[in-house]
Amino acid sequence: EAQVTQNPRYLITVTGKKLTVTCSQNMNHEYMSWYRQDPGLGLRQIYYSMNVEVTDKGDVPEGYKVSRKEKRNFPLILESPSPNQTSLYFCASNRRENTEAFFGQGTRLTVV
Amino acid sequence: AQSVTQLDSHVSVSEGTPVLLRCNYSSSYSPSLFWYVQHPNKGLQLLLKYTSAATLVKGINGFEAEFKKSETSFHLTKPSAHMSDAAEYFCVLSGGSYIPTFGRGTSLIVHP
Numbered sequence: 240e241a242q243v244t245q246n247p248r249y250l251i252t253v254t255g256k257k258l259t260v261t262c263s264q265n266m267n268h269e270y271m272s273w274y275r276q277d278p279g280l281g282l283r284q285i286y287y288s289m290n291v292e293v294t295d296k297g298d299v300p301e302g303y304k305v306s307r308k309e310k311r312n313f314p315l316i317l318e319s320p321s322p323n324q325t326s327l328y329f330c331a332s333n334r335r336e337n338t339e340a341f342f343g344q345g346t347r348l349t350v351v
Numbered sequence: 352a353q354s355v356t357q358l359d360s361h362v363s364v365s366e367g368t369p370v371l372l373r374c375n376y377s378s379s380y381s382p383s384l385f386w387y388v389q390h391p392n393k394g395l396q397l398l399l400k401y402t403s404a405a406t407l408v409k410g411i412n413g414f415e416a417e418f419k420k421s422e423t424s425f426h427l428t429k430p431s432a433h434m435s436d437a438a439e440y441f442c443v444l445s446g447g448s449y450i451p452t453f454g455r456g457t458s459l460i461v462h463p
Contacts, residue, residue: 243394274453279360281441281455282395289449297450329394337383337445342394 241266245330245343252320252350260315260346262330268341270333271313272297273305275326276345282329288313289336320350353378355444357454365462370429372457374442377423383445384425386416389456390438398440401425412436437461 243264252258264271272287274297284297288307302324304316313332317324327347331340358373376382383402387395399410406418416427425442442454 270449279455281453283453284450287449295449331395336449337451339385339397339400340387340395340443340451342387342396344394345392 241341243330243332243341243343245328245346248344248346250346250348252348254321254350255319258317258320258348260317260328260330260348262313262315262343263311264313264330264332264341265311266332266334266341267310268332268334269310270336270338271307272331272333272340273303273313273315274329274331275299275324276329277326285315285328287336320348322350324348325350353380353382353444353446353448353452355442355452355454357440357442357457359457360455361458361460363460363462364432366434367431370427370432370436370459372427372440372442372459374425374427374454375423376425376442376444378444378446380446384416384418385443385445385451386410386414386425386427387441387443388438389441395441398427432459432461434461434463 273285274282283299286305288294330343354377356375385400386398389395399408401418409415444452
């Protein structure tokens, strides 16, 4: 089954404690991206990757890091989380940019 | 810069009546436009897409949308609402950038 898998689904952490949210896709897609969803703001892109070792900032990259060492994986790293990063996060993959996006189930992060 | 405006943050209909969710866009490039649906505690799922082929696009679950270049609109419609249609709907614009632009979402409420 074609899918994008994120882990964990729920995470509560404390300010400043580094965390990683994993994302994996099994469709051999070139384009992957991370979004955060906040009430009334829709989805905003954090980072995207055009292919292995090629990443770039989206609209709201501050406080986040990503890496793309393998085509299927695109982890999101919060080196020093802060409460304003409390949000619902989605990973997505596309065959290439500007095509249909396949979304993961989401990760609800709470930073206290 | 490109933009997407979903004209209603909430739409309320009765089961069996038509649904209209409105989306206007602005883009300097030939746009690709998408509608996604998000059910509670779920990821986003593609309903339909326009990519410069037929202007009337049919999607899943009886939804369709018409691309009107002169009006820069891509409204989503369904002839008869079902209780299971209650969800959040997002209009998304791609093209001219590696970063898609999301509307802020329209919450569809369906009354019995």
